[in-house]
Amino acid sequence: xxxxxxxxxxxxxxxxxxxxxxxxxxxxxxxxxxxxxxxxxxxxxxxxxxxxxxxxxxxxxxxxxxxxxxxxxxxxxxxxxxxxxxxxxxxxxxxxxxxxxxxxxxxxx
Numbered sequence: 001x002x003x004x005x006x007x008x009x010x011x012x013x014x015x016x017x018x019x020x021x022x023x024x025x026x027x028x029x030x031x032x033x034x035x036x037x038x039x040x041x042x043x044x045x046x047x048x049x050x051x052x053x054x055x056x057x058x059x060x061x062x063x064x065x066x067x068x069x070x071x072x073x074x075x076x077x078x079x080x081x082x083x084x085x086x087x088x089x090x091x092x093x094x095x096x097x098x099x100x101x102x103x104x105x106x107x108x109x
Contacts, residue, residue: 015042015050023047 023041027034034044041047054060072078 015046020047020050024051 019042023037023044024047026032026037026041027047034048037044037047
């Protein structure tokens with residue numbers, strides 16, 4: 001394992017996961033390039049880094065499955081049905097995403 005060079009301090013920056021998700025949803029909704037994210041969102045390198053990490057770990061699929069399971073349960077439908085059509089309210093979906101991310105991550109994001 002290669003360590004950090006001595007004398008180099010690592011600065012941890014706290015990132016608002018809600019803003020990361022807002023940025024990812026913005027790219028998905030508008031189809032813009034990552035580099036073209038508005039400046040009121042986190043830097044595109046940070047956003048894309050989280051997106052890649054979550055994609056590699058399969059977290060997006062787990063989020064989808066968890067939201068689908070919860071929604072079908074709330075609607076009183078069979079949780080294991082293969083077809084589901086539903087409208088999700090964005091704010092409640094993001095809240096569920098944050099809860100799922102928090103429970104899936106090995107370390108705080």
